[in-house]
Amino acid sequence: MPMTTDTKNLEEIIIKAVGKAIKSNNLATKDDVKTIIKESNLATKDDVKTIIKESNLATKDDVKQAISENNHELFRVFLTKQDALDVFVTKDEFNEKMDNNFELLDKIYGIVKRTDEEQTVVSQKVENHEVRITHIESAIA
Known part of the structure; x- marks a missing residue:
């Protein structure tokens, strides 16, 4: 991350404060940190709030x-x-439904075919009966 001028200044201030603390065998106190922050001119919470309000975010x-x-x-x-x-439905559900439909259609076709065959046989029998009845009527008359 490139360093900006503020970051460089803050870094220099921190290095100076740490150097002083090390030379005097003293660690930085809260007051030292507050002083460093004040001198570094960092944005405060209020500064951030003001910037946000003014920027219409x-x-x-x-x-x-x-x-x-x-x-x-x-x-x-x-x-x-x-x-x-x-x-x-899913593809599998669709295929299952279609299989069921085709099975039902096969059953219906079988029933219709048997009915048609039976109707043909019965029609021939009825026709034969009509021919016989006609022969009998003509013989009687």
Whole structure:
């Protein structure tokens, strides 16, 4: 990370304070640290608050409002996706349903085919009976 002038100045001040503390066999006290911070001209908590207010940055309330406005759209999208997961089937489920449908169609086709064959046989029998009845009627008459 490149050093800025403030960082260089702070580094020099800290080195001087540590050097003095080492020479005098004294460690830095709270007052020493406070003095170093005052001399280094670092931003305070109040400075940061002022900068934030003046720079017109988004506040916590602004973010909450933006999120709540977007929630309606997000919920609609997520709800749609959840509905899709609930309504639509997977490929395996689809294949299973189709297999069941084809089995049912095969059964229905078998029933219809048997009925058609039976109807053909019965029709021939009825036709034979009609021919016989016609012969009998003509013989009687």
